[in-house]
Amino acid sequence: MASPPGTLWKEHNMRLPGTFSLSRSTLEGLLLDIAKGVRSNGFHRLLLFTTHGGNQDLLNMMARDIRIETGLMVFRLNGGDLYAGMPLFSEREQNLGIHGGAAETSLVLSAKPEWVHSDVLPSEFPNVSFEGPLTFRKRTFAWLIDDLSVSGICGDASKASIEHGWTILERAAKQLSEILLEMARFEFPSLKQDAAGSPVD
Numbered sequence: 001m002a003s004p005p006g007t008l009w010k011e012h013n014m015r016l017p018g019t020f021s022l023s024r025s026t027l028e029g030l031l032l033d034i035a036k037g038v039r040s041n042g043f044h045r046l047l048l049f050t051t052h053g054g055n056q057d058l059l060n061m062m063a064r065d066i067r068i069e070t071g072l073m074v075f076r077l078n079g080g081d082l083y084a085g086m087p088l089f090s091e092r093e094q095n096l097g098i099h100g101g102a103a104e105t106s107l108v109l110s111a112k113p114e115w116v117h118s119d120v121l122p123s124e125f126p127n128v129s130f131e132g133p134l135t136f137r138k139r140t141f142a143w144l145i146d147d148l149s150v151s152g153i154c155g156d157a158s159k160a161s162i163e164h165g166w167t168i169l170e171r172a173a174k175q176l177s178e179i180l181l182e183m184a185r186f187e188f189p190s191l192k193q194d195a196a197g198s199p200v201d
Contacts, residue, residue, distance in 0.1 A: 031059075050077075077176075089103065089164075103155070106160040
């Protein structure tokens, strides 16, 4: 399915077969309803965790809205941040390999190797800088996958391996467990202090 020349699809990734998407309003309503259910069942903390970069901005906004609406302590976490900077791949891959590249393909290989067709692993990088002031990873300009890639891939999937996938999972799991323990201990009153540096109730 090819898009007409000069055409951008309204929904991220929708020109690629097998893509399904929720509208922003649907996802906002779903998250708020779940949060209200969490609160009404006696819980006080909620973690919004995503492994899709396209959800991050909306979840950041919804975290604050849910905090206002329900009083829950709301935390945010991105799956990719758990293994960012791991020296398994080149600097180029670490900075530009953000969609179906070496890391994500390695994760799929470690969990469902039959899903990966090793004979057709693509390699495609966007022609953008990862060091200048305008970097797409820092979201200093709006982009869709159609702006960056012909295949829908950003990165070199051919560099993926099952071993890399297990390494990522093990390190990410350790980091995630530490973060969850810190979230369980966290309380807002600890953030406020008076001019002398003493805690404020």
